[in-house]
Amino acid sequence: MHVVHAEVSNFRALQQADIHVDPSTTLIVGRNNSAKTSFVNLFEKFFSSSDDVKFVLEDLTTSRIADLVHARELFAEAEQQATAGDEGASEVLRSKAIESVPAIRLALTIDYDEDDDLAPISAVILDLDENCHTVRIVATLAATDPAKLLADFCESSKRAGERFDSYKWLRRKFADYFTTTYRAVSPVDDSVTRELKPSAARAILAVRFIYAQNKFDDTPADKTRTLSKTFEAYYRASSTDDRRGRNVDQIEEALASASRELDANYDEIFEPFLDDLNRFGLGLVTPLHAPRIVSLIEGSAVLRGSTRIQYPSGDDQYPLPEGHNGLGYSKLIFTILQIRGFLESCDQASPQPALQILFIEEPEAHLHPQMQETFIKNIEDYIKSKTTRNVQVVITTHSSHMVARSGFAKIRYFDATGPGITIKDLSTFQADVKKTGDGRETLRFLEQYMELHRCDMFFADKIILIEGTAERLLLPKMIARCAEELQRQYVSVIEVGDAYAVRFRKLLEFLNVKCLIITDIDSVDPAKPKRPGCPTNNPDALTSNATLKKWLPGKDTITSLLETATEDKISNSVRVAYQVPEQPDGPCGRSFEDAFIIANAATLADNLNSLALKGHFVRTVGENPSGPIIEASAYDIAKNLSDHKTDFAFDAMLLSDWQVPRYIDEGLQWLTRP
Template sequence: MHVTRAKVTNFRALRDAEIQIDGSTTLIVGRNNSGKTSLVNVFEKFFSPSDDVKFVLEDFTTSRIADLEHARRQFTDAAQLEAAGDNEAGEALRSKALELVPAIRLAITIEYDEKDNLAPISSAILDLDETCHSVRIVATLAAGDPGKLLADFGEAARRAGSQFDSYKWLRRKFNEYFTATYRAVSPVDDSVTRELKPSAARSILAVRFIYAQNKFDDTPADKARTLSKTFEAYYRASSTDDKRGQNVDRIEDALALASKELDANYDELFEPFLDDLSTFGLELMSPLHPPRIVALIEGAAVLRGSTRIQYPSGDSQYPLPEGHNGLGYSKLIFTILQIRGFIESCSQASPQPALQILFIEEPEAHLHPQMQETFIKNIEEYIKSKTDRNVQVVITTHSSHMVARSGFAKIRYFDSTEHHISIKDLSTFQADVKKTKDGRETLRFLEQYMELHRCDMFFADKIILIEGTAERLLLPKMIARCAARLQRQYVSVIEVGDAYAIRFRSLLEFLNVKTLIITDLDSVDPSQKKRISCHPATPGACTSNSTLKKWLPAKEAVTDLLAAATKDKASKKVRVAYQVPEHPAGPFGRSFEDAFIIANAPVLADNLSSLALKGHFERTVGEDPGAAVIETHAYEIAESLRDHKTDFAFDAMLLDGWKVPRYIDEGLQWLTLP
């Protein structure tokens, strides 16, 4: 039995979003402010065991807050129409106003099989269909009486006149009018429902939230007590467990003995004070008797006020306080302790919850990359080792290392590139790619790439795919020179080699992130059997680049590629950039190196003596070549540098006044646009 999906309506950024939840671990990824935390928060608002968690006006999607103001005006206009005798028009407008009053909904689907114990969810099973093995619970925050809300809202506006602040009034009165309700809804017939008490709904689904912003610090003294307080909570959760309760009993027995000794010491300490009380005739005030100071020591109280976490020093002789421990280690201890405490509390609950979901927000905070990979790799095994019940884990993360370890099936991508949030299921992406030609090979490549490289495209504002080392080393400087706006955005730069950009096509189209592919013309001579590389101006030359041939601009002849219009180089949010002449009818390159040489021939000619690769230039075009000679023989120079591309990039970095090749300049300019 497990939660399979959740649909959220009108909650913050999630106007209408549905997410598939994995049976064990779900990894939620996406750019900042893409709605990941909103998903966690809506579960917390409806299912948190704490009464302190309440909804506020700002939990509504902003457009729906505006609807409340529109509803108030329409409701007032309806009353005026009815007062004027036009009841039909007034009633129609009143109905429209009531329909505008928003509600937040969280619809949860639970799947079960015949082996499961159905007693905990029996109140939510509403159908007799033997083939149906699912239930739905719908939690709703809505106005209990929308008509009264709008009437009072309108009256308050009338009394205040021009000074009325509708936003402040709604914030102040919000919890007077909006309440949360829970219903079981038949999965086969929406009209069949049953109301559930909040306690009944929370007994079906138990949740725990471990947030990223824990109050850890590097306080050098013994002041940081975050872990100590967490151990206190674990002590309370364990006190009712039969097995661990034996240990708790022994702690309580030891404290009882200490209490007796303290009682005797208290008698001696406070005797003078008690004698002073008799001076004021306390014993004459029947039925009062002189007080006695006694020690009542409870285990949880001792942990709360008098217990500290300490770590042994290097020689184990001098203990160090909690605040001396590293943030990453403390974070990991805190997270694991919270997980175990949740499992303990659920196992001791009566009745035990049917389902348990643990939400962990950004567990990578303070953890180095290896610890991040270890955490996501071991979380499922750890939970299974502590309980025989299924605990589903939902993790929000910005860690490319966790993404690389998880695989596609568990990833849910929050796409905020459009005007609303959409949640994309990469398990669906995985299944769809498998169905395409060469899909399995593409999927295998992508999965291996994720394992071997930082897969940060899931968190990027923009993506750039490049072919080689030279482009990677020089790209930051090229961006600074011609597209400085990109420096203020999170741009994921991915080095994909000579022939692999097209392998990313399905994933890039799925992610819907604006992407620039900087690739090479890769001209080859079609008259040769093996199609060896050739000068790009060779008559009849064509490209060997799969991206250019099969994707964008889907042309093979070099002449056709040079004649391609800008619109042919882009499709939706992806654009390709490849070598073009720096000026009309001028020479053009086959690779980044000869394109750079053509664009910067004058600079290279003036600074040739300072280049580490000076000899390669001179062996190709002679000593002291002019700019025109370097430009004309750029292809031959680049061929001689084939095995020295990194050195060439370092030489270029040290040059002053060089410019970005035109094809990259145009591509980066396109990428800066919204």
């Protein structure tokens, strides 16, 4: 039995969102402010047992707050029509006003098997279809009486006149008019429903939330004692467990013995004070008698505020406080302890919950990459080793290492590129790619790439795909020179070589993040065996670049590529940039190196003596070449440098003044724009 689908309406940025939940672990990824945490918060608002977690006005999608204000205006107009005697128009406006009052909604679809214990969900099974193994629970925050809300809203507005602030009134009164309700809804007929008490709904679905911003203290004072307090909570959760009964009884027996000794000491210490009370007639007042001070020591009370986590020092003689441990290990201990405590509480709950979902926000906080990979790799097995119950885990993360370990099927990508949040299921992406001609090969490549490289494209504002080392080393400098605004954005730079950018096509189109592909035009001579590289001015030259031929702009001759208009190099959110002449009718490079040489021929000529690769230039163009000579020989120079591309990039970095090749400049300028 597990939750398979969640549908959200009108909660913060999630105006209308659907998410398929993995039976075991779901990874929620996306760039900042893409509503990942909001999704988790919604479950907390509806299903947490804490009284401190309440809905507020700002939980409504901002456009729906505006709808509330508009509803008040419609309601006021309806009253005016009624006063004027037009009851028909008044009723129409009144109905529109009430319909405009928004509600926050979370609809959960749950699948179960015939072998599952159905007792915990018997109240929400509303169909008689033997082949239907699905139930639905809908949690709603809505106005209890929309008409009264709007009437009071209008009346307050009238009384205050121009001084009335709709937002402040709604914020102050929100909790007075909006309440949560829970209903079971038939999966085969939406009209068949049954109201559930909040306690009944929360008994069906047990949740626990482990947030990223835990207050760990790494100072000697140990002010927060986060771990110590967590162990206190774990003791309270475990103290009623029969499996630990003997250990807990031993603790309580020891405390009882200490309590008896304290009672004797209390009698001696407080006896003079109690005698003083008799002077004021306490012993003469019936039924009052002189009090006796006794100790009442309980295990949970002793732990509360009195427990400290300590770590052994190097010689194991002087224990060190909690704050002396690294934040990474503290975070990991805290997370595992919270998970263990959740499993314990579910096992001991009465009645037993039908479903358990554990929400973990950014578990990578304070963990180094290896610990991140280990965590995501072992979380499912760890839970299975501690309970026979099916516990679903929902993890929000910005960790490319966790994403790489999880695989596509578990990833849900929150896309914030449009006007609203769109949730994209990468298991669907995986299935769709498999259907294409080379889909399985593409998936295998992408999965291997994710394991071997940082796949931070899932969290990026923008993406740049580059071919090789020289571009990677010089790209930060090029961005600083011609696209400074990109330095203030989260840009993922991915090195893909000259043949593999096209492998990312489906994934990039799926993610819909603005992406620039910087690649080489790769001119080859089709008239020669094995089609060797050739200058771009060869009239019959073709490109060997798979991206240019199969994707953008979808052309194979160098002539047609150089004639391609800028708009034809763009498809939706993706643009390709390949070599073009620096000047009209000027030479065009074949690779990054000769394009850079053409763009900076004069600078290279002036600084040739300072270049580590001076000898490669001299062998091609002789001593003291001029800028025009270097420009005309760029192809041959670059060919001689083919085995020294990294050194060439370092030489370029040391130049005091150089120009970004035109094709990269144009591409980065496009990427800079919203």
